[in-house]
Amino acid sequence: MGRERRDGRQMSKNRLRENVAAYIFLSPILLFFAVFFAFAVGFSVWISFKQWNMLISPIDAPSIGFDNYSSLFSDPLFTASLFNTIVYAFTTTVAILVLSLLIAAALNNIKNAAIWRFIYFAPSITPAVAVGMIWGYLYNPSRGIVNEVLGWLGVPAHNWLTDPRYALMAIIITAVWAGMGASILIFTAGLKAIPQSYYDAAKIDGASRIKMFWAITLPLLKPTILFLLITGMIGAWQVFDLIYMMGANAPASSVQVISLYIYNTAFVNLQMGRASAAAMILFVIVLIITLFILRIFRQGGIESYE
């Protein structure tokens, strides 16, 4: 009995030592998380209830309750930015998912697939500023190749990046082109993980290629689709660079997105409190969408990515 007690105490000491060692090793990342996430988010929440312009100490800034939040929804530019972000996020995410899946499936069994994958992946590793500049030239009304090609098809020239009817869609097309590559690579990895025996069995049963795609490929790719859907949606909701680069000459209400609204509110209007409130609203929206997507997929049997 005495020996068991001694052994038990020894095990608790060892466990304690292991825990302490684990926290010591984790401390750098915990410190990083505490400073750059927990403190930053907490500070932002605190500031969202104040009227602060960065010219005085935040402690001296007057508290105004929920005024920053309520004033946002009465600002037509905020609601326009929200609408533009919804359109941008959903369109780019769905378009990238669908196109990259189809392309990955097409590239799965062809010769020289590596070259094609490089061609599709190259835009993903090109800096957004370069992408924005190049597509700015492509969309040039008089000398751009887009209008040139459309002209061959009898479509009149348009001012793609300044016309409020087309500017956002033009930027979405650029974003889809730039964002497909990474998704194609991830889908390729997912496709390679599907056992060939499933397809062989389906072939024996007389299933067509389309049937095999719907019945085998898609269901087994659900975890990959879920991952890309969530990460794509989160990224799309936070888009800034392409809109900043390509949307400068279009009416603000037709292209401005939430992140650009936050930036302008903070650094042009010097309304840090209001900008923080808008950032909190963005955070809540992205969180709700992510939880919604997780719930839908969990009902479909996906237990990973919990």
Add this chain to the structure above:
Amino acid sequence: MRRMFWVLFLVSVLLSFAMAKTVLIIQTHWSDFQVNGIFNKAGKLIYPGLKQYTEEYMKLHPNVEIKIREVAFNNYLQQLLVSHMARKGADIYDLYSLWAVQLVNAHILDVPPIDIVNDVKKDFVPASVGGATIRGKIWGIPSEIDDYALMYNKKLLSEAGYTNPPKTWDELVAMAPKLTKYDSKGAISQYGFAFLSGWDSAVVHPYLSLLYSLGGSMFNKNYTKCLLNSQKGVKALNEELALFKEKATNSAGNVFNFPQNTVAMMIMAPWYVSSLKRAYGDKYSEYVGIAPIPPIEKLATVSYTWFFAVDSASKHKKAAWDFLRWFALQVQPKTNTTRAGDLEVNVISVIPPNRVDLRNHQKQLADLKVFIDQLKNAIPEPNVMQGAQIKTILMNQIVAAWNNQKSAQRALDDAVAKINPILDRYYH
């Protein structure tokens, strides 16, 4: 022995404090050759940039070290605010006067010494002094003054049968469609007129020039009311929209395509002249003409100012003002110009606001003659609180009108509806 060691150690520490250099940081939106100077092909310095002037000053004052912090115009205010908050602000700023209003309100700028204030009043053109004046006080030494004029492509005008630029706005609106060409796809390949766009001043300043030409005003005297949706404000915007209606321009027009001879006329500031001179080389005078903005009723243009100021949190305020005195006020006996004036004229290609530089750089300023002449008709843009926000609001409404999303009246009514609450907060 030990005592000797400690005495020597203490003396060396005290000496190192005494000999420590005063380090000044100058923050500027100038960059590249504007800071580093202009060199010929053989690598010989032709015109000194800001860096060479600071090196000259450091030779004269060995206990002073000057560092230059280059910050792009788009990020300048943000960088200033963030670095000030982090207590890593510069000592000397070259400030756009509109930004300075809030900096003064927040006590971020140091009050200049009285001798500097008196010299500025005495030696600088009134429009630039007005730009550096906030709430009745002068806050720095003007570093540049800009106004707007009509720039036109002489060759494109003569090809269309015009030997002279338009003398009135109505003439411009009549000429512009005849100078506009379309390609086979229906896109404009040559703009009769192109508007500057992409940032707030680009869109707002030409509009203000037209508003001032009508005798209008953006605000009332004490900034308690925005007057943009007055009859004159709406008329000024409608005069711009006339060019869109006549299909002489659209919102895709890009003034920076001027060197490609695809823009016949535009309203621009003098800082673009140096780019055009580099683009056209020897053919500059053949192609580029500059004339006053054709008036709707009377000759007018808007001006804006940059000025040198010192951060109130600077640990070396006296040294900072001493440098600025030497750089921007002291007249060099050989040339009878100031060093800042030399830099502004020879390198930055802007109008120097000091009268002595205007008098003694006449040859170099020949290409900016119209801009300088128009200073007498220049009305400074108002130094109003939240100026950048107000200009962005106005820019968004003007661009919406350009794109036929709103009428001029509706656009300016919407602008006033957003601007008046801002004025209420700060001026009531």
